[in-house]
Amino acid sequence: MNRLVKYYWKRTMRSRLAAFGLVYIIILVIVAIFGPFFTGDPNAVNFAEKNLPPVGFSIEHSVYDIKSGEFTTVVVKGSLKHPLGTDDKGRDLLAMLVSGARVSLYVGILATGLALIIGSVIGVTSAYFGGVVDNALMRFTDIMMTFPFFLLLVLIVFIFGPSLNLIIVVIGLTGWTGTARMVRSEALSLRTREFIQALIVLGSSNKRIIFRHLIPNVLSIIIVTATISIPGVILAEAALSFIGLGDPSVASWGRILNAGQDSLDTTWWVAVEPGILLFLTVLAFNFLGDGLRDAFDPTK
Amino acid sequence: MSLLEVINLRVYYPITSGLLSKRIGEVKAVDGVCFKIMDGESLGLVGESGCGKTTIAKAIVKLEKPTGGRVIYRGRDINSLSKNEEREYRKEVQMIFQDPHASLDPRMTVGDAVEEPLIIHGVRDPEERRRRVEELFDAVGLEREHMRRYPHEFSGGQKQRIGIARALAVKPRLIIADEPVSALDISVQAQVLNLFMKLQKSFNLSYLFIAHNLSVIRNTCDRVVVMYLGKVMEMTDTEEIFRNPLHPYTRMLLEAIPIPDPQRRKKRTFPPAIPRRVIKGCRFWAQCSEASDRCRTEEPEMIEVGAGHYVACFKV
Numbered sequence A: 001m002n003r004l005v006k007y008y009w010k011r012t013m014r015s016r017l018a019a020f021g022l023v024y025i026i027i028l029v030i031v032a033i034f035g036p037f038f039t040g041d042p043n044a045v046n047f048a049e050k051n052l053p054p055v056g057f058s059i060e061h062s063v064y065d066i067k068s069g070e071f072t073t074v075v076v077k078g079s080l081k082h083p084l085g086t087d088d089k090g091r092d093l094l095a096m097l098v099s100g101a102r103v104s105l106y107v108g109i110l111a112t113g114l115a116l117i118i119g120s121v122i123g124v125t126s127a128y129f130g131g132v133v134d135n136a137l138m139r140f141t142d143i144m145m146t147f148p149f150f151l152l153l154v155l156i157v158f159i160f161g162p163s164l165n166l167i168i169v170v171i172g173l174t175g176w177t178g179t180a181r182m183v184r185s186e187a188l189s190l191r192t193r194e195f196i197q198a199l200i201v202l203g204s205s206n207k208r209i210i211f212r213h214l215i216p217n218v219l220s221i222i223i224v225t226a227t228i229s230i231p232g233v234i235l236a237e238a239a240l241s242f243i244g245l246g247d248p249s250v251a252s253w254g255r256i257l258n259a260g261q262d263s264l265d266t267t268w269w270v271a272v273e274p275g276i277l278l279f280l281t282v283l284a285f286n287f288l289g290d291g292l293r294d295a296f297d298p299t300k
Numbered sequence B: 001m002s003l004l005e006v007i008n009l010r011v012y013y014p015i016t017s018g019l020l021s022k023r024i025g026e027v028k029a030v031d032g033v034c035f036k037i038m039d040g041e042s043l044g045l046v047g048e049s050g051c052g053k054t055t056i057a058k059a060i061v062k063l064e065k066p067t068g069g070r071v072i073y074r075g076r077d078i079n080s081l082s083k084n085e086e087r088e089y090r091k092e093v094q095m096i097f098q099d100p101h102a103s104l105d106p107r108m109t110v111g112d113a114v115e116e117p118l119i120i121h122g123v124r125d126p127e128e129r130r131r132r133v134e135e136l137f138d139a140v141g142l143e144r145e146h147m148r149r150y151p152h153e154f155s156g157g158q159k160q161r162i163g164i165a166r167a168l169a170v171k172p173r174l175i176i177a178d179e180p181v182s183a184l185d186i187s188v189q190a191q192v193l194n195l196f197m198k199l200q201k202s203f204n205l206s207y208l209f210i211a212h213n214l215s216v217i218r219n220t221c222d223r224v225v226v227m228y229l230g231k232v233m234e235m236t237d238t239e240e241i242f243r244n245p246l247h248p249y250t251r252m253l254l255e256a257i258p259i260p261d262p263q264r265r266k267k268r269t270f271p272p273a274i275p276r277r278v279i280k281g282c283r284f285w286a287q288c289s290e291a292s293d294r295c296r297t298e299e300p301e302m303i304e305v306g307a308g309h310y311v312a313c314f315k316v
Helices: A003-013 A016-038 A093-129 A131-146 A149-160 A164-174 A177-191 A194-201 A206-242 A253-263 A269-296 B053-060 B083-092 B110-120 B126-139 B144-148 B156-168 B186-203 B214-218 B238-243 B248-255 B293-297
Strands: A058-065 A070-077 B002-017 B022-038 B042-046 B068-073 B093-096 B174-178 B206-211 B223-228 B231-237 B303-306 B309-311
Touching (some): A016 A093, A093 A177, A093 A206, A093 A253, A131 A177, A149 A206, A177 A206, A194 B093, B022 B053, B022 B206, B022 B231, B053 B174, B083 B093, B110 B144, B126 B186, B186 B206, B223 B248, B238 B248
Parallel strands (some): B093 B174, B174 B206
Antiparallel strands (some): B002 B068, B223 B231, B231 B309
């Protein structure tokens, strides 16, 4: 392994929270990739086993008995067959959450990746060339920033219909502004450093300076921004699904949350479980981001 | 034959203000400077901070666009070169920077940093590049084993040696050294200066050696140009400047050289400089002990007082 990478790895792992975040994320990724092969079909409906609580919990159901014409109370216990319970259509929540992890990470990583690529190229180009180029790109960034992105998302989903990839593209194409700003400010200070000037004196091409020197030097900022913006994107998708504008063909955490919110007083686990997962995931990415930021900061 | 000629070079920076960046004035960083560098010569450029030394260096390596005047390299104006000529120029003229730390990419091994100029200038064979980098490491007195280390693992003097190796990689003829030792410890300064002199012989180099301290120039340069606030005050051989300094500013600079003897304390208080925009006439009169009324109204021309000894002062 590259020695610089090793050095920053050590510094990041000094923070326990960052280490926790990383471990959590690694587990989540493994589960998202391989989990669906082991859990059952998340869309298998089974009304005989509907509204089962998670294992270790029990819940009282009022059941109308046709013969006696009376309501009787039945205690339903969670079983190991559905360790996290089932929803109102008898679908296994574990299977749904595992496939939901796949969706959430897919959205989070792809949309963030797209936003970061656009943001860093615009930021570095803007800083390196300066002058008119800088002005034009930064005013464009300002305009993009003032765009109410969530409204745009709602509008586009409303017009074109909900599709996961469309949501990713929209988040990616609108979410790069902060990155562009941050990368630009860092690249601006780098540009005046003497090693960049030395490269110009050596006759290096702009392409080489930007891709071999400026981008590697702003990489720390890009990585930190990535870890901090992934949870934002995951939450945005969840929020979109929560208000019913998500892709109905995939069981994302937001959609499960949405389905569970009506029956929070009875089958609370349907909403609480994806909620806890979202909370932990966002927290883990933020911890890791904080740890990385501190590791890259030489004054800490 | 002169290798590089600077003719009436002027570099002004605009002072802007307000939302629309209205130009309200300008700083004349370099205000009509002329000098020549002969083939194989090393020319010293001295003057205090902010007198325009670095700006001249940047104009020569085309990091700064001159407001007026010309820089002629081997008979060609460097600001009207074709693409191929520009490429050639970028190989023949190299710069060494003041801050050795900032002049290396912190995320690139020093071996890669020295190799990079070879890649830029189209040395395709990796074996040959490797061999050349090893030779350069030997030439500047660095260990070959250090090629895989990163800049932060080196001392200031070593980093400056790496910077020198990188500049030498393209086999330049002229090296612009912008205060190459002023960021280093005194003990290391001498080593790096000796390296400069050794390399001049073995690589057949010419130098433009910038310093704010005449003692650094003494052993390294053939001729000296003394600058003050964007203009040349005096220009002559190094020996002559120490034996027979004519301009009051040169004498002031010579007096500022520290003497390693605690018994010999000198009075070294000089009146503060006045912002140049306020001054008419000679730009040095406010600090000059010999200033007359004429100095306050009229700017002295550069005159040749002896063989190759030029001074811009009414008093000589």
